[in-house]
Amino acid sequence: MKTLVTLALSLTLSFCINANEKNSSLKANFEIGNPEITSINVMTFGPENILFIGDSKSAQIIAIDVSKDPKTDNSKVKIDLLDKLIADMLGAGTDEVQITDMAVNPENNNIYISVHHSSGNAVLFRVENNTLKKVSLETISHSKLSLTDPVAIDAKDKRGRELRKWAVAEMKYNSGKIFLSGLSNKEFASTFRAIDFPFNNKQNQTSLEIYHAAHGQYETHAPIKTFIPTTVKGSKAIIAGYTCTPLVVFPMDKIKPGTHNKGRTIAELGNGNTPVDIIEVKNEDKRYLLIANTNRPLMKLDFTDLESYNEELTTPVTKKGASAGVAYVNLPYVNVQQLDTLKDIGFLMIQRESSGNLALKVGSNWWFK
Amino acid sequence: MKKSIIVVVVWLFSIHLGNSQTGTDFAFNRYSVTVKRNLNESNTFNLYRGQISVEETENANAILGEVITNDTILRFIPLVPLGLHQDYTVIYNNHITHFSLDLPKSYELQTITDIYPSSKKLPSNVLKWYIKFANPINETNVYNHIRILNQDGDTLSRTFLNIENALVNTDGRLLTLWIEPGRQKRGLIPNQQLGSVFQPGKSYKLIVLKTLKDKQGVSMSNDFIHSFQITEDDRKKPDINLWEIVSPETSTNDLIMHSNEPLDYGSVLGSIIILDADNKEVFGNWKFTNNEKTLIFKPTDIWSKGKYRIFFNTRIEDLAGNNLKQLFDNKIDDKDQLVHKNTEYILEFNIH
Incomplete structure (x- = not known):
């Protein structure tokens, strides 16, 4: 009898899940199979348990459905010696593995970590009970899109793709669009694209010309290192950090293909530094930006300060190592290498601690109270 | 257990x-x-x-x-x-x-076969290197194995972009190394406070440590050391009109082009096409010689008599990231940019 009840319950649940999946317009064109992922350079979550993977080697974006992964309680997650754990599990030395990204599913706080091995293999892990479980990518519900070469837009460049590669630096989803930034191995040029999701045959792969102006004197066709789509004063905007220090705001409705897009510099975060990750965290009605950096601690910017800053930095900061523009607070976390939001908890980070320990750990939302 | x-x-x-x-x-x-x-x-x-x-x-x-x-x-x-x-x-x-x-006795340890730019004299605002390996490399944390030393033997800090996802071509053997653009770009704080990475008149060494492994996880046998000297910065766009074309004298000769300055290896190869008088593409192979100042084109088929046009992609760069259309760091009020915005970059030659 117990078995019958369980079976009936399972069938009911199964029906509900299938019905939900069928009703999801975002997953309507998903197929079960092997997406043939050869690298996992960046990851980000969209709605409905959809994990987007940026695969530079195969020049594709893959959307995979991870709704069947069991929910795990990560509210107190802590993994020490994370690099050694990964290396051990792959039978390699720590110098033969590299964590390429980390993403947290906003639906259930499940944590995903992507790793590259020296052999060229990419592995996706999910955190479960303070250890790692491999996520199988061989038979998975997915949809994918090939990235066309942005340089091919130039009518005269009919060839010349054999050497050109571009590494996806950042990828974020917002309101039916995937935004990507990347760096080419051939030209110093910004690759910033907006791609409609769900993927379709008439794909809009808008390539945007993003410039960076230094103090109103010189400008470069500069690559964006990390960014976040958000709202500033009620309007959609992108806040971006370049490979060098400035933080820039682009109003979304003003970024258009074929035009010369230049953002408003709102902060200089101190030289000798590159932003690594930007996330947005909320506490009740208050919003904050958290920025992880290569050579500065984790920074917290209050959206109230950011939105009330109407100026643009046009004069150089003369004091060495100093910052300017929107004020920020340094949080006591240095060498934060990966950063994401942990819903209702705070934030999640992979940090190289001063002892040398590479730790996956939680940052409390106490910092935002 | x-x-x-x-x-x-x-x-x-x-x-x-x-x-x-x-x-x-x-x-x-x-x-x-x-x-x-x-x-x-x-x-x-x-x-x-x-x-x-x-x-x-x-x-x-x-x-x-x-x-x-x-x-x-x-x-x-x-x-x-x-x-x-x-x-x-x-x-x-x-x-x-x-x-x-x-390791099997016959195992060939990783080596570096070429480096571009190959010239020993480089402008102070040189923007990137391409390092060619004999075998596919281990791409994980690859930039950690590369150093730049000054003439006193000190390792310089913040010299190149240590990006997480290595810029490696499809066969895994060509690594692109970007010199820190924030320090090469005029007016930016890193440039103003730290200065450009290289100083004119000084000597440097680019070192690829032997700890860099191949795809099988095996290290190189020796460090790779490439010495170079720095000259004044290059703030001029490459100008194809200053290039000399040596037309093939016979139907089987190569086409040769001499640039007035070394060119960027990655952005040039594959960015030039030749069309014949009937607008059909002439296929063949390009290669660089003479410290990337000379380009040689060997056609797959023999040349026919007539006029040929060479189309250059505007993204072709010199060693300092200046391309045919614009400077790496362009002065914002430079009206010259508007003039060149829609210009096509074409040279012609004839086979008699």
Whole structure:
């Protein structure tokens, strides 16, 4: 009898899940199979348990459905010696593995970590009970899109793709669009694209010309290192950090293909530094930006300060190592290498601690109270 | 697994790549470990990195992989290939076994075959290098193995972009190294406060440490050292009108172009096409010589008599990131940019 009840319950649940999946317009064109992922350079979550993977080697974006992964309680997650754990599990030395990204599913706080091995293999892990479980990518519900070469837009460049590669630096989803930034191995040029999701045959792969102006004197066709789509004063905007220090705001409705897009510099975060990750965290009605950096601690910017800053930095900061523009607070976390939001908890980070320990750990939302 | 019931049986094996040990009980290579099944025992199989004891395995993390069994054997297929030059420990039921995968004597250690720009004199705002390896490289943390030293032998800090996802071409052998653009771009704070990475008149060394491994996990035998001197900065766009074209004198000769300055290896090759008088593309191979100042085109078929046009992609750069259309860091009020915005970059030659 117990078995019958369980079976009936399972069938009911199964029906509900299938019905939900069928009703999801975002997953309507998903197929079960092997997406043939050869690298996992960046990851980000969209709605409905959809994990987007940026695969530079195969020049594709893959959307995979991870709704069947069991929910795990990560509210107190802590993994020490994370690099050694990964290396051990792959039978390699720590110098033969590299964590390429980390993403947290906003639906259930499940944590995903992507790793590259020296052999060229990419592995996706999910955190479960303070250890790692491999996520199988061989038979998975997915949809994918090939990235066309942005340089091919130039009518005269009919060839010349054999050497050109571009590494996806950042990828974020917002309101039916995937935004990507990347760096080419051939030209110093910004690759910033907006791609409609769900993927379709008439794909809009808008390539945007993003410039960076230094103090109103010189400008470069500069690559964006990390960014976040958000709202500033009620309007959609992108806040971006370049490979060098400035933080820039682009109003979304003003970024258009074929035009010369230049953002408003709102902060200089101190030289000798590159932003690594930007996330947005909320506490009740208050919003904050958290920025992880290569050579500065984790920074917290209050959206109230950011939105009330109407100026643009046009004069150089003369004091060495100093910052300017929107004020920020340094949080006591240095060498934060990966950063994401942990819903209702705070934030999640992979940090190289001063002892040398590479730790996956939680940052409390106490910092935002 | 209880220590008390383990009968420790140790075999020590050392094999060469590709010649797996094929004893009756145990065989292994980079891609699998096979043991003869004992049907009277359970099939507990774990593989660990390093030569470790039974006690140590209790706190060790087993290597991920798939176990396949049939009536006679158990085969473990690791998730990623096992590494050369590394020790492993197998625990199968009550047996512990150690093995390692040695380099075959014929193994060719990784070397660097070319570096671009190859010139020993470079402008102070040089923007990137391309390093060509004999074999595919281990791309993980690859930039950690590269240094730039000044003439006193000190390692310079913040010299190039240490990006997470290495810029490596499809065959895994060409690595792009970007000099920190924030320091090369005029007006930016890193440039103003730290200065450009290189100073005119000074000598430097680019060093690729031997710790950089190939895709099999094997290091190079020696550090690679490339010395160069720095000259004044280059703030001019490359101008194809200053290039000299040596037209092929016969139908089988190569087309030769001499630039007035060294060109950027990556952005040039594959960015030039030749059309004949009927607007059909002429196929062939381009190659650089003379410190990337001379381009040689060898056509696949013989030339026909008539006029040819060479189209240059505007993104062709010099060593300082200045392309045909604009400077790397362009003065915002430069009206010159507007003039050149829609210009096509074409040169012509004739075969008589």
